[in-house]
Amino acid sequence: MEVPPQGELLVNATLSDEERRRYSRNLLLPEIGEAGQARLRSGRVVVVGAGGLGSAVLYYLAAAGVGHIGIVDSDAVELSNLQRQILHRVADLGRPKVDSARDAITSLNPHCRVETFAVRLAAADIGAILKECHAVLDASDNFQTRFLVADYCWQAKIPLVSAAVAEFSGQLFVVDPAQGSPCYRCLLPEPPKERELGILGAVAGVMGCLQAIETLKLLLGLASDLVHRLLTFDALACRFHKMARSRAADCPLCGDNPIIGRQAALT
Numbered sequence: 001m002e003v004p005p006q007g008e009l010l011v012n013a014t015l016s017d018e019e020r021r022r023y024s025r026n027l028l029l030p031e032i033g034e035a036g037q038a039r040l041r042s043g044r045v046v047v048v049g050a051g052g053l054g055s056a057v058l059y060y061l062a063a064a065g066v067g068h069i070g071i072v073d074s075d076a077v078e079l080s081n082l083q084r085q086i087l088h089r090v091a092d093l094g095r096p097k098v099d100s101a102r103d104a105i106t107s108l109n110p111h112c113r114v115e116t117f118a119v120r121l122a123a124a125d126i127g128a129i130l131k132e133c134h135a136v137l138d139a140s141d142n143f144q145t146r147f148l149v150a151d152y153c154w155q156a157k158i159p160l161v162s163a164a165v166a167e168f169s170g171q172l173f174v175v176d177p178a179q180g181s182p183c184y185r186c187l188l189p190e191p192p193k194e195r196e197l198g199i200l201g202a203v204a205g206v207m208g209c210l211q212a213i214e215t216l217k218l219l220l221g222l223a224s225d226l227v228h229r230l231l232t233f234d235a236l237a238c239r240f241h242k243m244a245r246s247r248a249a250d251c252p253l254c255g256d257n258p259i260i261g262r263q264a265a266l267t
């Protein structure tokens, strides 16, 4: 199978008066300015998961002016989600999460074009859903999806911003093949056993905000320390820690003798 080309950031730098007012605090940042804002408007990202992480990340990407956002989630809103998944409201109970997520972020920023995919990602459709995007955000809640997304992004050379939370802790890292990042499997070669754990909602908010920041930096062409490091957050100790990640020679995906073939990851 052909590896789909990563979308080019084609930038029309002209902003409307309404956009200049809306994004005035972005425009004051030398790292963004009008050219950067136009880059964000041309940006195309897909967020996998409209849960706790997705709630924070989707709000902040939309608010910042990312022009095209895909949302993937197969679930409907349940009462137990509202403890942390602040995209959704009581009135949304029973609705597809992608619908309430779309409504929440377009009511914040109608400039944002949202495409929804009410599916659980599978090998058969991942290529169509992730095509031509500049970054993929893993905000999912299961390892099957995480590994599918990570393997696909690595093979298709799409930057991946991966966040995870459990109980009082979170982790975040960026895999950008163009910058020589170690892949996801260098850190975690195989899916561990799934366990249902508690989670403090605000921890998902913290990590989702950081995930949004790293994604905006990628779209703006700003350097990220997390392409070669893993950031962890311990909410109980209120401590952030960064540790180096390196390519694992025995990695099943990108190591010296990979056992996960191109076809397996792309089909």
Ligand SMILES: [Zn+2]
Pocket (backbone or CB within 6 Å): 182, 183, 184, 185, 186, 187, 247, 248, 251, 252, 253, 254, 255
């Ligand atoms: Zn690897």
